[in-house]
Amino acid sequence: MSDEDQRPAPSADPRPAPDGDLRTAADAVLARLVGAPTGEARLREDQWRAIEALVAHKRRALVVQRTGWGKSAVYFVATALLREQGAGPTVIVSPLLALMRNQVDSAARAGIRARTINSSNTEEWDTIQAEVAASEVDVLLVSPERLNNPDFRDQVLPKLAAATGLLVVDEAHCISDWGHDFRPDYRRLRTMLADLPSGVPVLATTATANARVTADVAEQLGTGGGTDALVLRGPLDRESLSLGVLRLPDAAHRMGWLAEHLNDLPGSGIIYTLTVAAAEEVTAFLRQCGHTVASYTGKTENADRLQAEEDLLGNRVKALVATSALGMGFDKPDLGFVVHLGSPSSPIAYYQQVGRAGRGVEHAEVLLLPGKEDQAIWEYFASVAFPPEEQVRRTLDVLARADRPLSLPALEPLVELRRSRLETMLKVLDVDGAVRRVQGGWVSTGVPWTYDTERYAWVAKQRSAEQQAMRDYVTTTACRMEFLRRQLDDEGAAPCGRCDNCAGGRFHDSVSSGSLDAARGELGRAGVEVEPRKMWPTGLPAVGVDLKGRIPAGELAAPGRALGRLSDIGWGNRLRPMLTPQAPDGPVPDDVAKAVVGVLADWAKGPGGWASAGPDAQPRPVGVVTMASRTRPQLIQSLGARIAEIGRLPLLGSIEYTGEFAQVHRSNSAQRLKALDGALTVPPALATALKEAGGPVLLVDDATETGWTLAVAARMLRRAGASGVLPLVLAVQA
The missing domain is CATH 3.40.50.300 (P-loop containing nucleotide triphosphate hydrolases)
Structure with missing residues (x-):
C-alpha cells in the first residue's frame, strides 16, 4: 500500500477508541x-x-x-x-x-x-x-x-x-x-x-x-x-518502474527524439534538466512542436510554480520541464514517466527523482538521455561547494573584529564569497558553534573552530565516485534497477526483469529528419539579452571603493547581447570548450563569428534597434571597442575585428589593464569591483577616437559572469566621450 493509498479520508475521525490493544x-x-x-x-x-x-x-x-x-x-x-x-x-x-x-x-x-x-x-x-x-x-x-x-x-x-x-x-x-x-x-x-x-x-x-x-x-x-x-x-525496488537509457549523438538528437516521442510516454510526467537555461530551452522547443508543457525551476515565481504543480496534478500538461527544484515533496500518484535530459551527478539523487513516477500506477517509464555536457555541469556545481579554509578563516576573522552583528550585505564586501555560498557556509559554522545568527546579522562566538580537512576531502572523493557511478550506470549491460539499489546499499538487490537491459529496450533511438532539423534550428538560435547593472552593490566604501547607489544614467551600459549561455545545451555546448581555462587562445572560429554577426543583425532590426523603424530606434554604433584579456587576447581582438569589418565600423581600440589585475572568480560583487577598481584604463588614443566618433560604441568581450566588468568599462567609455555603450559578448556564464 503506497503513501497515496494510506492517506486519510475526508470524513475520517483519526482518533482511536481508548480501549483495545x-x-x-x-x-x-x-x-x-x-x-x-x-x-x-x-x-x-x-x-x-x-x-x-x-x-x-x-x-x-x-x-x-x-x-x-x-x-x-x-x-x-x-x-x-x-x-x-x-x-x-x-x-x-x-x-x-x-x-x-x-x-x-x-x-x-x-x-x-x-x-x-x-x-x-x-x-x-x-x-x-x-x-x-x-x-x-x-x-x-x-x-x-x-x-x-x-x-x-x-x-x-x-x-x-x-x-x-x-x-x-x-x-x-x-x-x-x-x-x-x-x-x-x-x-x-x-x-x-x-x-x-x-x-x-x-x-x-x-x-x-x-x-x-x-x-x-x-x-x-x-x-x-x-x-x-x-x-x-526496507528493500528499495520499485516494481512499477521500467528503467532505460538512450545514448544519442548530441543535444539536437535528444531534443528531437523527445519532441517526436513525448506522446508515446504514458500519462503525464516530468522532464528533468540539469540547468535553468536548458529547462527554458526545452520548454520553448516542445511548445513550438505543439506539446503542452511548462517550465519549473528555481527561478520560477512561486505563483507560477503552484500553477504548474496544479496543471500537472490535473493532467492539463503533458510534462513539467524541471530542474531539481521539483524534487522532494511533489506528490502525483499517477505520474507516468520521468525523463532526464542529462545525468544527475549521483545515483542517489537520480533514484530520488525517478521515484516521483509510478507510485499509484502499475507501469511508469524512466528514461535517461545523457549528454556530453554533463561532466562540465557537474564540475561547476562541485566548484561552489564548501569554501577552502582560508576563506572560512577570513570570514571568522572579520566577524571577530566587528563591534556589531554583520548582515550578509555588510559582510559580503569584506570576504571573497558570493552571498548564497557565504550564507551556506555561515549556517555550517553556526551549527559548529563558531558563529551565531542574531538580530541584525551574524556574530562570532569565539569558540575555536577546526576545518575538517579530512572530512571535506572525503566528501569530495565520494562526490567523484558518485559521478563515476552515473557514468557506469549509462554504460552498464547489467540490470539498471539492481545497479541503483546496490548504490544505495540495498542488500536485497537483484535483477528486476523490467529495465531495458533485462527485458530489451522499449524505445528506439531513431529521430526523423524533420524533428532533428527543428531541434537543430532551435538550438542554433543565437542571441541572449544581457541586462546591464543599474545599482552599485552595497558595502563598497567598506572595501575602499567610493561608489554607491544607482548608477547615473549617463554612465550606464545599454542592454547588450550574448551569443548564448554556457549552461544551455545549444550554443553553450559549442562555447563551453572554447572558454574553459584550459582552452588555447586563437582567432574566433568562423561559425561562431558568423553567428555573432547574426545576433548583431537581429539586435539592430529588433525593437529599439538602430536599424528598426519608429521613434524608439537607437543611434547606430559608430565604432567597436574591445576588452583587453590576458587569457584570450586573440579571440577577443579577432572577434572585434570581424564585427568591425562586416559592420563597416572602425575598430577604435581596446580598454587596457593598468597593471596586475587580481582575477576574482565566482566571488561576490563587492570583491569583484574592488579588484576592478583602478585596474582598467581608456588609453589616450581610444579616448581621442571616442570624442571624434561622437556616438555609441559596441563593447566586445568573450564572456560576462557578474556583469561588473561591463558596467565599469561602460562607465569609463561614457566618461571618455561615448554617448552609449552596447555590450556584445560570446557567452553569459550562467
Missing part, C-alpha cells in the same frame, strides 16, 4: 485514514514496528523505505494514537513548500488539524502559535530554514520543543553532508533533539540513503535520546 487501535486508525471498513486495512510489519516504537516505547526511529511505501501513514497514525494519550502536537520538519502543501491537504482530508510555519506565511505565525498553545493543532509543519531564524530559534523553538508530542524529520538524508542534498539548516535539529524533554519520540524518514548516510543520520538522531535509534530499512 495498540495494534488493533493502530489498524483501526489506518482503516479510517484510507476510508476502508474496520478490519480491512492492516499496517505493514515495519510500519507497525515504527509506530510501536514511537507510541509504546517513546523511542527514536529512522525509516528508510522506497517512495510510495507509506511513511506518512506512520506519523499520521502515531500522531492520532499519541494525541489520544494526551501528547502535544506532532512537529514535522519538511524541506519544501510543495511537500508541506501535500501534507496539510492530506491531514485536512483526515480531520487532522494541520498548520504550517514557513517563510510564505509570516503574518499567520502569531495565530498559529496561539493555536498550538491552546492544543488546537495536531500537526505543525516547519521548514528547516525556520530553525535558524533568530526569532524562531530563540522564541518559538524552545516552546515547541517543550510542547511537542512527536518530532518528525522528513527527507532526513538532508541532515547528512554525506547525502546528495545536504542542507545546513537541518543540522540545527541537533540542538532541538538535545533539548527535547525525556520521553518525546522522534521519527526520521527518507527514501534515499545509502549505508553511510543511514548511519550518520541514525547517530545524529540519537543526540540527547539516551538510546540508539531504531533503524528500519
Whole structure:
C-alpha cells in the first residue's frame, strides 16, 4: 500500500477508541485514514514496528523505505494514537513548500488539524502559535530554514520543543553532508533533539540513503535520546518502474527524439534538466512542436510554480520541464514517466527523482538521455561547494573584529564569497558553534573552530565516485534497477526483469529528419539579452571603493547581447570548450563569428534597434571597442575585428589593464569591483577616437559572469566621450 493509498479520508475521525490493544487501535486508525471498513486495512510489519516504537516505547526511529511505501501513514497514525494519550502536537520538519502543501491537504482530508510555519506565511505565525498553545493543532509543519531564524530559534523553538508530542524529520538524508542534498539548516535539529524533554519520540524518514548516510543520520538522531535509534530499512525496488537509457549523438538528437516521442510516454510526467537555461530551452522547443508543457525551476515565481504543480496534478500538461527544484515533496500518484535530459551527478539523487513516477500506477517509464555536457555541469556545481579554509578563516576573522552583528550585505564586501555560498557556509559554522545568527546579522562566538580537512576531502572523493557511478550506470549491460539499489546499499538487490537491459529496450533511438532539423534550428538560435547593472552593490566604501547607489544614467551600459549561455545545451555546448581555462587562445572560429554577426543583425532590426523603424530606434554604433584579456587576447581582438569589418565600423581600440589585475572568480560583487577598481584604463588614443566618433560604441568581450566588468568599462567609455555603450559578448556564464 503506497503513501497515496494510506492517506486519510475526508470524513475520517483519526482518533482511536481508548480501549483495545495498540495494534488493533493502530489498524483501526489506518482503516479510517484510507476510508476502508474496520478490519480491512492492516499496517505493514515495519510500519507497525515504527509506530510501536514511537507510541509504546517513546523511542527514536529512522525509516528508510522506497517512495510510495507509506511513511506518512506512520506519523499520521502515531500522531492520532499519541494525541489520544494526551501528547502535544506532532512537529514535522519538511524541506519544501510543495511537500508541506501535500501534507496539510492530506491531514485536512483526515480531520487532522494541520498548520504550517514557513517563510510564505509570516503574518499567520502569531495565530498559529496561539493555536498550538491552546492544543488546537495536531500537526505543525516547519521548514528547516525556520530553525535558524533568530526569532524562531530563540522564541518559538524552545516552546515547541517543550510542547511537542512527536518530532518528525522528513527527507532526513538532508541532515547528512554525506547525502546528495545536504542542507545546513537541518543540522540545527541537533540542538532541538538535545533539548527535547525525556520521553518525546522522534521519527526520521527518507527514501534515499545509502549505508553511510543511514548511519550518520541514525547517530545524529540519537543526540540527547539516551538510546540508539531504531533503524528500519526496507528493500528499495520499485516494481512499477521500467528503467532505460538512450545514448544519442548530441543535444539536437535528444531534443528531437523527445519532441517526436513525448506522446508515446504514458500519462503525464516530468522532464528533468540539469540547468535553468536548458529547462527554458526545452520548454520553448516542445511548445513550438505543439506539446503542452511548462517550465519549473528555481527561478520560477512561486505563483507560477503552484500553477504548474496544479496543471500537472490535473493532467492539463503533458510534462513539467524541471530542474531539481521539483524534487522532494511533489506528490502525483499517477505520474507516468520521468525523463532526464542529462545525468544527475549521483545515483542517489537520480533514484530520488525517478521515484516521483509510478507510485499509484502499475507501469511508469524512466528514461535517461545523457549528454556530453554533463561532466562540465557537474564540475561547476562541485566548484561552489564548501569554501577552502582560508576563506572560512577570513570570514571568522572579520566577524571577530566587528563591534556589531554583520548582515550578509555588510559582510559580503569584506570576504571573497558570493552571498548564497557565504550564507551556506555561515549556517555550517553556526551549527559548529563558531558563529551565531542574531538580530541584525551574524556574530562570532569565539569558540575555536577546526576545518575538517579530512572530512571535506572525503566528501569530495565520494562526490567523484558518485559521478563515476552515473557514468557506469549509462554504460552498464547489467540490470539498471539492481545497479541503483546496490548504490544505495540495498542488500536485497537483484535483477528486476523490467529495465531495458533485462527485458530489451522499449524505445528506439531513431529521430526523423524533420524533428532533428527543428531541434537543430532551435538550438542554433543565437542571441541572449544581457541586462546591464543599474545599482552599485552595497558595502563598497567598506572595501575602499567610493561608489554607491544607482548608477547615473549617463554612465550606464545599454542592454547588450550574448551569443548564448554556457549552461544551455545549444550554443553553450559549442562555447563551453572554447572558454574553459584550459582552452588555447586563437582567432574566433568562423561559425561562431558568423553567428555573432547574426545576433548583431537581429539586435539592430529588433525593437529599439538602430536599424528598426519608429521613434524608439537607437543611434547606430559608430565604432567597436574591445576588452583587453590576458587569457584570450586573440579571440577577443579577432572577434572585434570581424564585427568591425562586416559592420563597416572602425575598430577604435581596446580598454587596457593598468597593471596586475587580481582575477576574482565566482566571488561576490563587492570583491569583484574592488579588484576592478583602478585596474582598467581608456588609453589616450581610444579616448581621442571616442570624442571624434561622437556616438555609441559596441563593447566586445568573450564572456560576462557578474556583469561588473561591463558596467565599469561602460562607465569609463561614457566618461571618455561615448554617448552609449552596447555590450556584445560570446557567452553569459550562467
